[in-house]
Amino acid sequence: MTYSTNGGEDVIEIVERSVRAPREGEIRIHVKAAAVSPTDILLREVGAPGVEAPITPGMDAAGVVEAVGPNVTRLKVGDEVMAALNPRRPEGGAQAEFVVVLEASAVRKPSNITLVQAATLPMNGMTALLALELASIPQGETLAVSGGAGLLAHYAIAAARRQGINVIADAKPEELELVDGCGATTVVERSGDFAAAVRKHAPDGVDALLDTAVLGEKAFPAIKDGGVYLPFAGGKTSRRREESTSDPFGFARSWNEQNSSRPYVGWWRAARSRSGSLANFLRRRSLMLNG
Structure with a gap:
């Protein structure tokens, strides 16, 4: 094709x-x-x-x-x-x-x-696993996921819960049951103020936000000071209060011209250097599907 x-x-x-x-x-x-x-x-x-x-x-x-x-x-x-x-x-x-x-x-x-x-599985699953590795969220702490009904969000929710991380995800009214079935700790109904909805359940803010819905800066208030923002489809991973950029084609420009593929999460280079090849990364971390 x-x-x-x-x-x-x-x-x-x-x-x-x-x-x-x-x-x-x-x-x-x-x-x-x-x-x-x-x-x-x-x-x-x-x-x-x-x-x-x-x-x-x-x-x-x-x-x-x-x-x-x-x-x-x-x-x-x-x-x-x-x-x-x-x-x-x-x-x-x-x-x-x-x-x-x-x-x-x-x-x-x-x-x-x-x-x-x-x-x-490969790109979505690896992206979700890399996001969790980059965020380094301790067991018992909280990750927020925007766009909770998407496939990447599903993998992130499942992997996070397997690691003992609490997850707050949003969903449209007709998607609430679907997202809840993925294992999210808390599912909030999608609204015009994602951050406010998250803060109702995490008053001090979440430790990290995986922004699969590409909400950008308007979602920042959901993150506690010092927390991690993980943008989807390009952009710069940042700590709360730092400047963030959005570039939906950034990933395409930075791909290796040979055979490797990059996940759509900031700081991917650092994670890839730690984890080695895709095969090694997935063999070591994708047990959630066999478990």
Whole structure:
């Protein structure tokens, strides 16, 4: 699947192309499911600097390892895996029948989910886990999550609760039951004043805010002094009272041009240097789906 110009669904084309053999440290995946995220749609409709056409979109794929290159030691042919891809790389992203990626960009899928479900996990799941790592919230303290009904929010809520962190999330009236079912400690009805709604349940403010709804500065009063603001889709992670910027395409400009993908949370570079490859990060931290 490719597109050569920005626009709606009508710009998408299905094309045939050859797929190379995996090189050293690479695997070739027969893709069974590839996620279509709001970011994929935004990039197709609006574009991003430095991305040359034709573009094969998609950042999340799940499928079966079909071939392995030399020095691949962790995965083997036949393994069901999920992978994160960078659509800016010359070979494009996840929305293709076959993709070649570094072994470090893929992990075996959890045994208790389908390949379709696994295709939603890599970027959203890693972003949620990185957010918690960056925020360093002690057990028993509180995280606020805006946009509580979104998929990233679901993963963040589940992971935070598993770590013993209290979670306050917002939801529309028709989404209250859904967000409550994700495990949020407290669900507040969405209103024009997110911060005030949060402060009703955390009078001193929360330790961190994962802002998946991109509320920006108007949500800052929800955070206690010294707390952490974690912006979604670019921007600068900051401590409460520090200046914050918003750049919805910042993540696209700073992606590695090869095979790695970045989560959409500030301070990602520091976390990535501590955690190593995507495979290591997810193997060590995604037990919430198998647990």
